[in-house]
Amino acid sequence: ETRLPHHRMAVLHVFALCAAACLLAAPVAALEIEDITKAVSLQLQDFTVGVLEHKMPWIIAFTAGDESAEATTLAESLDALGRVGIVNTKKRTDILKRLNLQKENVPAWRVYGFGDKSAEGADFKTAEEAKAALLASIPKDIVAVAPSQGVFQEALVGAIQAGLVPLLFFAEGKEPPALLSKMAVWFPDSYKVIYMPDAADDIKKSFNVEKLPHMHLMLATPDGASGQMGFRTVPYDRAKFGAYKFKNLLRFMIQAEMELRKGNMWPEKPEAAQKPAKAAPVADIPKEAVFEITAENSAEACPASKLGLCIIALLDGHPDNTALQSQIDVLTKAQDLPSNKGRVLHFMWVDVRCHPAFGAEFGISVDSAPTLIAVSPKKSRFAQHISVFDPEHIAVFISGVLSGKTSIAPYKALPAVGTEDCAALYSAGAPAAAGDEFDLNDILGEDVGEDERKQVDEGADAARQAAEAAAEKAERELKERIAREEVERLNKKSKKKSKKAKTEL
Numbered sequence: 001e002t003r004l005p006h007h008r009m010a011v012l013h014v015f016a017l018c019a020a021a022c023l024l025a026a027p028v029a030a031l032e033i034e035d036i037t038k039a040v041s042l043q044l045q046d047f048t049v050g051v052l053e054h055k056m057p058w059i060i061a062f063t064a065g066d067e068s069a070e071a072t073t074l075a076e077s078l079d080a081l082g083r084v085g086i087v088n089t090k091k092r093t094d095i096l097k098r099l100n101l102q103k104e105n106v107p108a109w110r111v112y113g114f115g116d117k118s119a120e121g122a123d124f125k126t127a128e129e130a131k132a133a134l135l136a137s138i139p140k141d142i143v144a145v146a147p148s149q150g151v152f153q154e155a156l157v158g159a160i161q162a163g164l165v166p167l168l169f170f171a172e173g174k175e176p177p178a179l180l181s182k183m184a185v186w187f188p189d190s191y192k193v194i195y196m197p198d199a200a201d202d203i204k205k206s207f208n209v210e211k212l213p214h215m216h217l218m219l220a221t222p223d224g225a226s227g228q229m230g231f232r233t234v235p236y237d238r239a240k241f242g243a244y245k246f247k248n249l250l251r252f253m254i255q256a257e258m259e260l261r262k263g264n265m266w267p268e269k270p271e272a273a274q275k276p277a278k279a280a281p282v283a284d285i286p287k288e289a290v291f292e293i294t295a296e297n298s299a300e301a302c303p304a305s306k307l308g309l310c311i312i313a314l315l316d317g318h319p320d321n322t323a324l325q326s327q328i329d330v331l332t333k334a335q336d337l338p339s340n341k342g343r344v345l346h347f348m349w350v351d352v353r354c355h356p357a358f359g360a361e362f363g364i365s366v367d368s369a370p371t372l373i374a375v376s377p378k379k380s381r382f383a384q385h386i387s388v389f390d391p392e393h394i395a396v397f398i399s400g401v402l403s404g405k406t407s408i409a410p411y412k413a414l415p416a417v418g419t420e421d422c423a424a425l426y427s428a429g430a431p432a433a434a435g436d437e438f439d440l441n442d443i444l445g446e447d448v449g450e451d452e453r454k455q456v457d458e459g460a461d462a463a464r465q466a467a468e469a470a471a472e473k474a475e476r477e478l479k480e481r482i483a484r485e486e487v488e489r490l491n492k493k494s495k496k497k498s499k500k501a502k503t504e505l
Contacts, residue, residue: 036247039071039084044094047085055188057082057114057137059130060121062089062106074127080182080246082114082134113137114185115396116339139387139396142184143176144194149203152194158407159192160220163269165260167191167253170199171213179246186250189405190257191217207233213244217256219265234260269404290331293350293358298417301348302377308344309401310375311335311394314359316366317351318426327370327389334391339399354422361415374401374408381408 039061042050051058059082061071066088075084087095089103096106107123109130114137124130146152159166169180176195184193199209207216217234234256242248260266293301293312302310311334315327331347334340352359353366362373362382372385372394383406385397400406 034247036080036083036250037076037078039068039075039086041066042085042087042095043092044098047087047095048098051085051112052117055115055117056185057134058112059084059127059134060110060112061086061127062108062110064088064090066091070127074131078131078134081138081185111137113392114139114142114188116399120338136388137392138181138185139393141386142188142193143180144192145174145176146194146196147174147198152196155192155194156218159194160267161407162192162405163267164192165190165257165267166218167193167215168196168207168218169193169213169215170196170204170207170209172198174198177213179244179249182246183249183253187253191253208235215244215249219260220267287335288346290328290335290347290349293348293417295417295419302346302375302414304377304380306346306377308346309398310377311345311347311372311398312375313347313349313372314352314364314366314369315349316353316369317422318353323370330370330389330391330394334394334398337391337395339395343398343402345398350417351422354420354425355417358415358417361411361413372397374398375411375414376401376408377414379408380413381410383408 040046042060047060051060059071059074059078061068061074061084063071063086066086068086071084071086078084089096089106093103096103107125109124109127110121111124111130111133112121113134122133124133144151144155144158146155156166167183169176171177174197176197180193180195183191187193196203204210204214207214215236218231219234221230221232236244236249236252238244241252257266291297291301302312311331313327313331315321315324317324328349331349335345335347350358352364352369356366359365359368362384364371364373364384370389372389373382374385374397375382383397383401385394387393387397397406401408
């Protein structure tokens with residue numbers, strides 16, 4: 001029987017969480033790296049530990065043998081953005097039993113997307129459909145793109161809070177290279193990949209970047225004397241590991257983690273991530289219907305006394321938004337997913353076009369709709385979902401918030417929804433989106449000459465551009481304020497630790 005021995009499968013687990021890398025010799029890890037784009041035959045332990053308990057996205061091919069040419073081709077086409085496993089339906093009845101499947105009703109392909117998984121997966125008839133589903137499960141923002149100092153600081157703080165090592169990659173071009181997404185997929189619980197596009201000379205100088213592309217790790221090192229949070233860098237050694245190719249970077253990341261853990265220099269995971277709160281029994285948590293926040297129920301929607309998380313979608317309630325009901329249905333479907341059962345979650349939505357002040361508190365405008373925030377009312381903290389607005393991605397986002405892997409930021413107060421008459425506002429002619437066409441004669445109630453029409457157009461454009469610039473500035477300032485507050489908090493925490501160490505001495 002052709003399959004991966006358990007000691008070899010353990011190496012594959014390294015690439016999902018990199019947690020076992022410290023136990024492996026470098027030559028063994030390097031040998032297995034050559035096989036990362038191949039389909040592998042799975043046994044029950046491999047399937048349970050290697051597939052269901054890790055974030056790595058997998059496609060499972062159910063076949064009558066241990067090999068499959070189509071699975072091999074699929075694995076090669078994924079090019080390390082996910083793994084392909086083969087389940088021999090004649091021999092692996094234990095896996096079928098684990099999945100409550102019979103030989104007669106096994107799917108051709110089953111996809112377990114990126115992130116926290118349920119044992120159900122999604123079934124497909126063709127390899128092409130399965131591949132598309134796997135790729136869609138990878139968050140678009142899995143690589144943090146930091147074109148400015150404020151965005152970089154925010155990403156850096158988020159990584160430190162989550163107990164991840166920031167990995168900075170400098171290169172030319174606005175879009176991150178494809179290999180960065182692969183790195184983020186393979187090491188989601190070890191590194192936070194941050195892309196620094198077209199960095200200014202002063203930024204490159206501060207990081208000792210002499211030639212592009214350039215990559216290095218950043219290790220947080222509290223200064224015992226000043227109590228401030230400092231950093232040391234671990235650059236990628238091209239002379240040792242070779243050119244910037246994925247397999248070379250993989251070797252570097254594995255070896256770096258091995259050495260840093262060996263020297264007790266690897267950051268600790270936050271307590272929330274190490275010991276997630278035990279979910280209450282499903283029967284103890286009655287399901288609440290998804291509802292709209294209005295002036296009448298605003299005070300009771302998500303008060304400070306409420307337990308759990310308020311999952312608030314910010315949607316465009318204008319009648320022209322024909323997708324509104326389907327967006328509300330996404331919340332209901334996310335609420336019903338197995339991964340959210342037993343969790344204290346309250347799903348609701350607000351019309352952010354009619355009530356822009358609500359979104360402004362979180363740096364969100366109607367241009368971002370549909371989007372979603374998770375609010376912890378007791379802690380007065382929130383996180384924004386910046387990914388695909390669908391049930392599966394929302395469920396992964398919620399898991400990240402609850403486990404402490406997704407950073408949360410403070411907010412002053414949950415804004416009350418005003419008494420605006422949305423129906424009257426929209427019937428009066430409020431546009432569904434900036435730039436929609438309208439008849440100037442209808443708006444002004446008289447004929448408009450060409451010169452006057454041009455002046456009105458220019459005035460409307462200028463007003464719209466000013467409003468958009470103000471919204472972008474407010475959002476940028478909010479993110480930078482949040483990042484500064486988090487850095488200050490980390491510095492205070494570091495000072496306390498330093499004082500405690502001196503007292504013990």
